[in-house]
Amino acid sequence: MASKEDPLRDMQKCSINLKVEEDKKETVAQREREDSIDIRCTEFPDFSEEFRQIIKTGWLEKTPPKVGKYQRRWVQLDSEYLRYFQYIKEVYSRGMVSLESVNKVASVEDKQFELHCQSRIFQFRAKSTQERNDWVGCIEKILSDRKNSLEPRNLFFKNGSVNICFEGNLEMSPRTKVYTIISRDKLFLFRSHEEYFQGVGITDIDMRMANVRDGEKKRSFTLTTPYRAFSFVANSVSEKQKWCELLNECVSRSLSCDGVCESIWRVPSNRFCADCSSSMPEWASINLCVLLCEKCAGLHRSLGQNVSKVRSLKLDERVWTDDLIRVFLLLGNGKANQFWGANIPPSESLRANANSEQRLKHITAKYKNGKYRKYHILFGQQEALNRALCSAVQLADLLDTLSLLNCGADIKCNTGIPEFPSPLSLAKHSGQMVQVELLMQNLNSESFTPVVKDVSIRSHSGYLFKTGSSARPITDHKTKADFSQRWCCLGDGMFSYFKNEQSLNKCGGMKTSEIICLSVNSPGKHGYEHTFELYSEEGKVYLFGTDDGSIAKNWIRAIAMAVLPPALFDVCGTCDRLGRLRCTEGSHGIGWFCLSGFKLHALLEDNVQTIDLRKLVTLTLSDSSDSLVMVWRGGPLHLLADRRPHFVGWQTYIQQKSGAGDQLLSQQQLTDLGVPVTIDRCLDHITRYGLLLPGIYRKSGIHSHVTKLLERFQNDARSVTWCESEYSVEDVANTLKRFLREVKDGVLNGQENSNSWLRAAGLENRSEKINTYKILLSNLPDVNRETLRVLIHHLVCVQHLCDENQMTVRNLGIVFGPTLFQTDGTDVTPSQVMDELIQNYCSIFNVSESDLQRQLNMTSVILNKHKSQRSLSRTPSSTICAVYLEKKEEGADVLVQVAADMTVFKLVSVVLELKGIQQANEEFWSCYEILEKEGMERTLHYQERVLPLYFSLSCHCHLLIKRNQYIISIMRYLENKVNLSKSGPLRVCEVKSESSRNFHLRHCELSGNTFRLHKELQGSQCEREYPAKELKLYHGCRRKLHPPTPWGLMLIHDKQQWYLCCENEDELTEWTATFYSIQYNGDIWPSW
């Protein structure tokens, strides 16, 4: 009885805790995940000890294998193994005996007892007869509790629940052979393969704390744990790699499981399979809310996703959100079985050692048919059930909801509340996130009211038509005559086809694991209306067809589910192409993909990511077409070809679906916001450079430029960039207009829809008209709606500045009406619609007046040359630059996004802000161009543009931001100057080669805008003269030249360089100040 009460009490405690949390958060609509209860243990849990359930420990004397003296051993007994250690605190045993292999335990003379294993007898001697009898009693109890038949292979693992990943011989230094097995999260060591079979081992190593490293020798590797390092030598290098790979996998697997398992197993009833009571269930059905052992999970899966969504606690970690874990803490096996298993007669209950047939029968009856469930009091009264569901989801009781959902309440029923039409939205509104989770998991489940289908989705059979297999992609049209009828069967991991239903000899087939790709052809491609292709691992292509669409659909779905990992089941329903591909980002270099329209669903590690191919940043096919690289918001993805025919198809599909310029608006390449790239780039350019241009959108550009630019956009919009001078604003404006005018079906999505807008314009009642526009807008496809929104927003900005650009609302209407409606302009209604869309922008597009005003102000700010970086951050000509702060050091670079027009001043303030440095008074920071080899530096003027400079840096140069030591003295010097000029003697060296190190005193002069270099000190003969503004001035001391003084300057003009040495610091300051002042017309520092 006690064991039954404990779980209940535990659960009550648990739900009390949760209830407190629920109450608290009711006031907070948007719950922060971090604030929720701590479900995942942050500490490293050591619960395997706890669950090992040690039954007895103590010192015993044991006979060694060969006859000899007794050895004193610390012996530990749990329900699975007897282990013996040399010391009490030893972590790794000297030996362990699987109790499955023990035939009997016998008391013998002199306080001794014997453990009779299959091939060996272990002798132990206790300190007293009483002690000996205790040991024998305990072991006998375990042996008699044993339920399972003895299968020799599984002697070592209880319940036959073996999960061996890898096994084989290793050498353990020094020169000891061990037979090693990776199973679950442990590594087991045996003296030999025979001993493993006999159920006798050395020890097991918990991989959660282990670390795998390469050894010193080629074939060796080391497993380190906090307690001990184990060194192994494999038979070959490749075998070593295999071991390391699998052990590493084992480490991460064992770590990843801890969070979820530990949390969920905290409720005692969750520690046993809900169906057969096997211990430590690692699987769950997330819609039925039960935890399952591996065997039961397999049969749940065979019922299909619509009945039971099976997920692993260990492998599907991403599924396990905190809310889902809470569902399992609140319900879990205890409560869920109060519902599912309320009426199980003892004769129909399931035991841990049941066979598959018994399991399937029980599980089908229990969940699919609901045979044992506890009927809800309202069962059979649909209306009342639905109403009960609506109120249940607003409260905390999950069991009530589970019971309603599985007794006929409609999860999609109408609540009668317009704002929250579904139970799901009601639950969200009430802040019942756990209810939300439970509903979400059940949204696609089969409810009990419809007739239960009896066919397992994973096996499938029927007639299909098939052509001969091919080693190349099938490009030519196949007529019906090319096909022959075959009876096809899918099941037991095989896809096979036969001459007919009665035929016993199959004509051919393949393992489902060998199907690497399934591709669905567009209808009518071949003689049979619906065809699909299967690609095998060995490089063959099989074509199947039928005229019946639903037959094709069922086959595609069945094959998809047989081929794909379960994580993709939810998305594989209506896909065009699916399968696996080599890719650098996937686990073990393999990724699983489903292509459905524009969406590419990718399973790379353990979560499914969905890539909208239209929104790719770049797509690159290598010339030799042996790889494909796409960059999307989530990063790059490299697909690698493997010379098999399926890759070509992937390439073609992805390229086609990534957006094409000659297609509908919704099939174009898109920005992240879902606007065609072409439109976004054009609007961006015009906003920057054209808003103040009189007659923008009325003036025509150069025809050939417009044609060229439009072609480039159509070809590959995302690769188009241009510099300001390449196309005039008028060119870009006309490109935009032509794109809008020519794009298939237009922004308004076809003639019929366009006509609706025109009809709406004729409505007399203004508010009725606006409402109709709103409805028409909401009926547009997403891309069209978003395009219209940004376009009208842009036009609102244009007309806002109509004093300067002369484009009034009326003018814009006249230009854009016929463009958007793709008409010739004889009808004025299109212009009227545009006019009204611009005038009523806020109400039609649901924008608040104040938001619009803010945006308009921002536009003005940009135009007034206050370069606001934030609003321009979308510029395609921006790049990420690395600059250093104070000193160039490894890892000390600061990465800054630099737009085309970012100034040095801005860069400095951005970097200081990024690094949290506040500029003190009297402290001046500048950016320097550093020539690393020469040890020279140039102070960059605060208004200099960063980007062109950054791109011109050679590889031994970098940008450095640091305090400017000289600026104050330079300013002071300039303060009182009226006539700016400087002349005097300097030691000059013309740097021609490394060897020219001759410094001569020369007369130098800086006046007007010219720098003059005289041949001699006194001579009036001027040898060289340069415009001062064209010189670059560097500071520093170039040691290789052995300069006579440390106060050096370098002047560079084209490829000529002079090194000038001043006599002292003051002189250096004076020359520098004069140079700066002339070069920048006195504007040296922003605040002065």
Ligand SMILES: [Zn+2]
């Ligand atoms: Zn089970």
